Amino acid sequence: MSVLVVGSVALDSVETPRDKREDILGGSASFFSTVASMLTSVRLVAVVGEDFPAEHLEMLAARGVDLEGLQKADGRTFRWSGRYHGDMVGRTTLDTQLNVFEHFKPQLPDSYRDSDLVFLANIHPELQGDVLAQVKDAKFVALDTMNFWLTEPHVELLRPLLKRVDAIILNDEEARMLSGQHNLVKAAAAIRLMGVGHVVIKRGDAGAMLFDDGGIFWAAAFPLENVVDPTGAGDSFAGGFMAYLAHAGAFNTMEIRRAMIVGSAAASFAVEDFSVDRFRNLTRDQLLARCAAFAKLVEFESIVL
Amino acid sequence: MSVLVVGSVALDSVETPRDKREDILGGSASFFSTVASMLTSVRLVAVVGEDFPAEHLEMLAARGVDLEGLQKADGRTFRWSGRYHGDMVGRTTLDTQLNVFEHFKPQLPDSYRDSDLVFLANIHPELQGDVLAQVKDAKFVALDTMNFWLTEPHVELLRPLLKRVDAIILNDEEARMLSGQHNLVKAAAAIRLMGVGHVVIKRGDAGAMLFDDGGIFWAAAFPLENVVDPTGAGDSFAGGFMAYLAHAGAFNTMEIRRAMIVGSAAASFAVEDFSVDRFRNLTRDQLLARCAAFAKLVEFESIVL
Numbered sequence A, B: 001m002s003v004l005v006v007g008s009v010a011l012d013s014v015e016t017p018r019d020k021r022e023d024i025l026g027g028s029a030s031f032f033s034t035v036a037s038m039l040t041s042v043r044l045v046a047v048v049g050e051d052f053p054a055e056h057l058e059m060l061a062a063r064g065v066d067l068e069g070l071q072k073a074d075g076r077t078f079r080w081s082g083r084y085h086g087d088m089v090g091r092t093t094l095d096t097q098l099n100v101f102e103h104f105k106p107q108l109p110d111s112y113r114d115s116d117l118v119f120l121a122n123i124h125p126e127l128q129g130d131v132l133a134q135v136k137d138a139k140f141v142a143l144d145t146m147n148f149w150l151t152e153p154h155v156e157l158l159r160p161l162l163k164r165v166d167a168i169i170l171n172d173e174e175a176r177m178l179s180g181q182h183n184l185v186k187a188a189a190a191i192r193l194m195g196v197g198h199v200v201i202k203r204g205d206a207g208a209m210l211f212d213d214g215g216i217f218w219a220a221a222f223p224l225e226n227v228v229d230p231t232g233a234g235d236s237f238a239g240g241f242m243a244y245l246a247h248a249g250a251f252n253t254m255e256i257r258r259a260m261i262v263g264s265a266a267a268s269f270a271v272e273d274f275s276v277d278r279f280r281n282l283t284r285d286q287l288l289a290r291c292a293a294f295a296k297l298v299e300f301e302s303i304v305l
Helices: A028-036 A054-062 A099-103 A125-134 A154-162 A172-179 A184-193 A233-248 A253-270 A284-297 B028-036 B054-062 B099-103 B125-134 B154-162 B172-179 B184-193 B233-248 B253-270 B284-297
Strands: A002-006 A010-015 A020-026 A041-048 A066-072 A079-084 A091-097 A117-120 A140-144 A167-171 A198-202 A208-212 A215-219 B002-006 B010-015 B020-026 B041-048 B070-072 B079-084 B091-097 B117-120 B140-144 B167-171 B198-202 B208-212 B215-219
Touching (some): A002 A028, A010 A091, A125 A154, A140 A233, A167 A233, A172 A184, A184 A208, A198 A233, A208 A253, A215 A253, A233 A253, B002 B028, B002 B233, B010 B091, B028 B041, B028 B054, B028 B233, B041 B099, B117 B125, B167 B233, B172 B184, B172 B198, B198 B233, B208 B253, B215 B253, B233 B253, B253 B284
Parallel strands (some): A002 A041, A010 A079, A117 A140, A140 A167, A167 A198, B002 B041, B010 B079, B117 B140, B167 B198
Antiparallel strands (some): A079 A091, A198 A208, B198 B208, B208 B215
16 A cells, blocks of 8 residues: 655754754654554655755655655755753754745646555645645555644644544654643543544653553654654654554554554664654665564563462 | 661642642552552651651551551651642642651561562662662662762762672662763663663653663553552552562563563552552452553564565
């Protein structure tokens, strides 16, 4: 099955307590498609500026990512720069330049319209709705968002979308904002009542939780000794999650639980290097081995009392 | 196998955003022994004052808890009062009256000296050492502590104990203090180098992690919709953990992983009511059912890529 992603392709400048990088490949759609291309065919919808390095496009093309939907606009590519704090969790955004992303209008090539799975990365909810209207036969749609779109009046544009997507992927603070509930079990229940069947709540180094008809599932975060750069962990999670579902070709609770693990494994690799670098030479067997390590991490067999 | 616990028996006054209770049964040894008595025989070493209500002693005795080591001293019982914040995680201590606990010297009755498992709850490390010297044939010893004992000069009294216990149970901030490492994988490795074979790090609503020769194990925290009173969760965890090991009669990694789950299940019950109230009528089958729910919470079967 094919996966369509609409989101950002950016150039990031990242500072951590130990290192820094300038103008490296970033953006939700970059992380998503780099990861997802390990397991399935990916179609990308995004925009870059005239200054975007050809090597990144070559890298994506070499992974089989379909770039027909990648627009090239006059001007500079979307740029983000940030500094991570000592705990490698908190971060300060130093600069955001929307550049060509400011007037981005996603246009789907005709060849994308039969996409089976669709990931609406964090962009304006109106644009997410535009894309959704162009892929009416999609079998599984997931949506990401951010705190900004959860405030009035933007959240009113988001609400109708929630009735039309199969899964929402958001972090714990966003789940609390959207639901008005602090307790995550209550927050997820409230969001499900808004019309989303599968609610995925990312909790950073506490893992990620799935709430759906099958109950609650907890995917641990892989315990890492060295985190190099947390940027892109969430979009790598989404890439692994959606690509696994495309690969499995089914969307029942057990497959979605497995997708949570593949997503968590992808996120754990993403933070081990800057940009998408950890995925450049990563094999499918290495990804599978980390999924097996997740199984071992929570293994306790049966208990008799 | 028999479990010995040395710790506090207290009267707590607890305020939550929705409710409050005064002078209810509290203290590490109370939670520990109430829980552990569901699965094994428990021997209690603690001190209470003249004002301690007989009904609590009757409750513990009815559960088969051996109270021969419970001292009755002149004066008032140890009292703690605190107020939980809106998130039911943060809390403010309003008052601590050590009372008879100030001059507590644990004395083990002769009949306790053959105890198989020993839990040294959070008390002065010197007292923990005194107890340890009185149970030389113990097969498994676990130690809890708190931030205060991890500061100089107290921590120097704690260090030699770490070479003599099998497991240390502490929370994430305490693990960071003791090790000087922020990353929990590194913190646990550093603490293991201090001489403890099994390091258990409690992470509140992110669960608890075990680090030992078997690798890393992650016990999720049970997702609860309503937390009534978080007091005693950690000591209930320890009670379930040690009681399961006594029940199993073996201390290999897989049994210790199972003990983590029984402890987590006990902690999840503890917070569903004030004091030890949730355990008063809780059955072993209900405890087992919650352990099974933990298995379901992390279940994803095998993944094929």
